[in-house]
Amino acid sequence: MEVGVDKVVRIGLLGFGTVGSSVYHLIQKERDEILQATGVDLRVVRILEKDLELERPGVPQDLFTDDYTDIVGDPSIDIVVELIGGVDPAGSLVEGALTAGKDVVTANKQLLATRGATVFDLAKQAGKQIRFEASVGGAIPIIKVMRESMMAADLHTVYGIVNGTTNYILSEMFKGAGDYEDTLAQAQELGYAEPDPTEDVTGADAAAKMAITASIAYHSRVTLDDVSCEGLENVRPEDVQYAREFGFMVKLVGAARLVDERVNVRVHPALLSQDHPLASINGVDNAVFLEGHVIDKIMLSGPGAGGVPTSSAVVSDIISIVSTDKAGFLQDCSCYKDRDFIPDAETSSAFFIRTRVEDRAGVLAQISSIFGEYEVSIESMIQKGHGDQAELVMITHPTIERDFFAAIEEVGQLSCCRSPLTTIRVL
């Protein structure tokens, strides 16, 4: 953006919920600091909100409007900050702001993960910036680090724990706090899970964040539809406890990989070695773990949500916009490649398997023989008797997933198998 002689930057806020009001108050509080540090005077001059009657202590009533054209159509506004969320109408407002020649800051993961290409193209055409640090990992500067610091790092793997709700539930299950339903109820009581937790527990929230993350990491457009997704509804406490016996933790992991110039992005529960840096990310914390040919392993971690931390990411985006050369570097979100995807079935994964079988001679031979046919080889195994049944828990070596699932289907049809086979990937 162009900053005038007085370096006043005029901001319009769309939305005044938890994050929106935190952004407003943070700018008020840090305004002098930011002016001293950067020479830029940030001013929130207009706020879009439906309810104009509601009194909001500490916020001048005349800042509010319920007409978006007062913001998008006001030529004196430099930067529009969109904190409404959801694809529509937020998307139209963002697109309108860019078209009107404004830079945009947004925290809207749904919009970027579904209509990112359109939005970024518009920004490029308009010669304007769109920044979205708060869309992934709250206050953790994941986007800026990937876009700017990892430019020459040649990233090939990004693992993310990008959903606090599911990480809280799995952390509690690891501690032995109860089953999935109990810990979810507890998370809801503590405000760590929504009354309707579907977006979180199905992995959809994490999938949107991983689509954005992968797009930036690999300079190629990844949308929500490109991300396969498995939630944690099928993870039982006994899986978590067996994983623990094998030296693992269970986490809901987003994995974005670049293999032979092709991309695979997915979200699923995964066993992680208790020594893995991501295993130390507990409770509602988030983290991304980056691996590149140049940088080895780098991890960023911290609070992945919360109005106040997230507002810090929004304000840093505003400052980044003001500080970025207007010639346009870094503005196209670097999606200049058009990479192919690797179908999940062609990828290779190690697996944790749990099932109940008839406890008699020959059963293990039957199962092993099927695994052998499909080249699934077992790395370690625990067997525990339960009356006339035995619980069989195995960890495999990495196998092509197509072969692995074919073997699992065949094993599941054996008459000795007394329960569906639980399968969880091992990272």
Place this chain on the structure above:
Amino acid sequence: MEVGVDKVVRIGLLGFGTVGSSVYHLIQKERDEILQATGVDLRVVRILEKDLELERPGVPQDLFTDDYTDIVGDPSIDIVVELIGGVDPAGSLVEGALTAGKDVVTANKQLLATRGATVFDLAKQAGKQIRFEASVGGAIPIIKVMRESMMAADLHTVYGIVNGTTNYILSEMFKGAGDYEDTLAQAQELGYAEPDPTEDVTGADAAAKMAITASIAYHSRVTLDDVSCEGLENVRPEDVQYAREFGFMVKLVGAARLVDERVNVRVHPALLSQDHPLASINGVDNAVFLEGHVIDKIMLSGPGAGGVPTSSAVVSDIISIVSTDKAGFLQDCSCYKDRDFIPDAETSSAFFIRTRVEDRAGVLAQISSIFGEYEVSIESMIQKGHGDQAELVMITHPTIERDFFAAIEEVGQLSCCRSPLTTIRVL
């Protein structure tokens, strides 16, 4: 910097050691990628090196010069990358480059920690940028994150594990691998410690990095002289093992705090709870742990050294320079405050204490009475008999350090005390 129509950025390298040659090769390798991503064509056009006769495969011989004026005095060179290290002559070259109107990238922690104020003032006067990501934490983008992403985070505490050698030694001692001398020798064999390890084990290397870190975090100049520093020469294997019994690890920690607008920066061994995120940083890895009034806790971790990872930080600095608005935001390293320091004696710390005492009635009462006088209160204690002596290991509650050390001196003079008192801070 100003980028011409063709967006060619001409780079002069000062120094062609491990990092210098990695930077050269990384730019060659990633040049097309960077051009596609940013529209900028990076070209290394001149390299300063003493030995012009040495053949360097893959590098055109005519790039080399042994005359620095060929770089600093060449008006066609846009950015000078200083990778010589040490305060002089590197400092004069950096200052010369800035005066000649070039932007500078440097990895030189000694220079910045001692003559940072001069260098940054020069950059400001010249309207040029100096960036120095590689000076702290290798490839981990600590500086960029603090300067740009944490602008509104209102940081008050920065803990750093910023020296890989000492972290390796302490990680090995925690595993019970042997005493300080053994593990140091082993680190030297593996190339994790220099033949002369003084800079590392005394904490001087970490102190320089913490001076830079604190300057950026608190927008106030902190030089090496302002950082008090204690190495790990006095940490014995038994301290590490007792700490372990209490649920702690020992790390060499840099701690930069802002309390009531005053700064305290120090480097010392410290007991960290085994649950603390920094406790998971093992081997030669580095990390910084940031706490702010706005962001809660954020940690960045990864490899803190190595030519190849460090070169990624240097290249990202070059790209950041090219992408930054030339109006000058963020260029003054934000040291616009002139904060006072808090003397160490006025700070408050919890301590681990170990000593040998005569094993007879009344000894503990004597010691406790002195601690009571100075308001040092004990949180937990282990006592173990060794013949007619007892080993006494205590963890205190936080105490003003002046009082604590007065108490320790008095206890040390008791006739029942049979060994000097080991004291290690607890974070």
